Amino acid sequence: MNRFYASMLALLLALFTLSAMAADVPLGAGDALKISVFGNPDLSLDTKISEAGNITFPLIGDVAISGLSSAEAEKKISGLLTGGGFLRKAEVNIMVTELQSQQVSVLGQVIRPGRYPINGARSVTDMLAIAGGVGPEGGDTATVVRTRDGQTNKQVINLVEMIQSSDMHSNLDLMNGDMVYVDRAPKFYIYGEVQHPGGYRLERNMSVTQALSIGGGLTPRGTERGLRIKRRDSSGTVQMIDVKSGIELQPDDVVYVKESLF
Known part of the structure; x- marks a missing residue:
């Protein structure tokens, strides 16, 4: 099979799959349709449903099809063609080529x-x-x-x-x-005597030691003694927490690194 026929087959399969998936989905504004009437190639139409929910079809003019399934829209157009005396029998087929309304x-x-x-x-x-x-x-x-x-x-x-x-x-x-x-992503903040103060992404189960590392470590004047965390409780009140071994950071925590006195 040459490339042309292979690409055409792929296109037809894609359109068939799309129409099969869209068969029970209500049509809506922006949906692109390929409409054909068996034995009447002059009535074939490629169109999009307007914002008002209509299409303009040869002979019968504006047809409201928004909210209908493809099968219901086929039946409606067929009825208008036969009811208007344009055709004795109208076998209408609608293929959805682009489903923009969903x-x-x-x-x-x-x-x-x-x-x-x-x-x-x-x-x-x-x-x-x-x-x-x-x-x-x-x-x-x-x-x-x-x-x-x-x-x-x-x-x-x-x-x-x-x-x-x-x-x-x-x-x-x-x-x-x-x-x-x-x-x-939640953040924590670190300032004081660290190399790179600022706000950083808070990873799960992050410790204060890891936070210090992300902040570039202590400056020559910084000390890990007396580290404090500013944390808001459920009522919004700011609490000062002395850092203890094993404490994990929470979203929006602010870590303050003090300057060494010696």
Whole structure:
């Protein structure tokens, strides 16, 4: 098989697969359609559904098909053609070539945030891959907002734990109107007598010793004695915590390194 026929076969298979997946999905604005009427090539049409939910079809004019399935739209156009006396029998076929009306929003700390069309079932990891993956400021978790049977619910997924455990039960299936939001990674802050004071990504189970290393270590005047952590409690009150062996940092902790007196 030469390249031309191979590429044509691949294109036809892709269009067939898309139409099969879209068969039961309601059509909507932006969807691209290829419409044909058996035995009437002059009525063939490549078109997109307008924002008003209509297409303009030869002989019968504007036809509202938004919200209909492909089969329902075929039946409606066929009825208008025969009911209007244009054809005795109209066998209409609709192939969906681009499904733009079904979209999922992927927002937050991803490489390419935006709204993406879905062709059939898509999971959270599918949509993250389409959006370029989690960005450098992204955290381990994603918040998924879904509406099912008129009820909107929110679920937080720990992406790292899901992948490391190979337990994909929380890799939810997504539908039109769903949203995935990748949270920003938590940070800690270090200042005082360290080489590189500033804010840094907080890794899980991070110790103060690790934080000092990320900050470049102590300056010649710095000391590990009397290290303090500023931490806000659940009420928002700032507490000063003396650093003890084994203490782990929490999001937004501020580590203060004192100057040595000697």
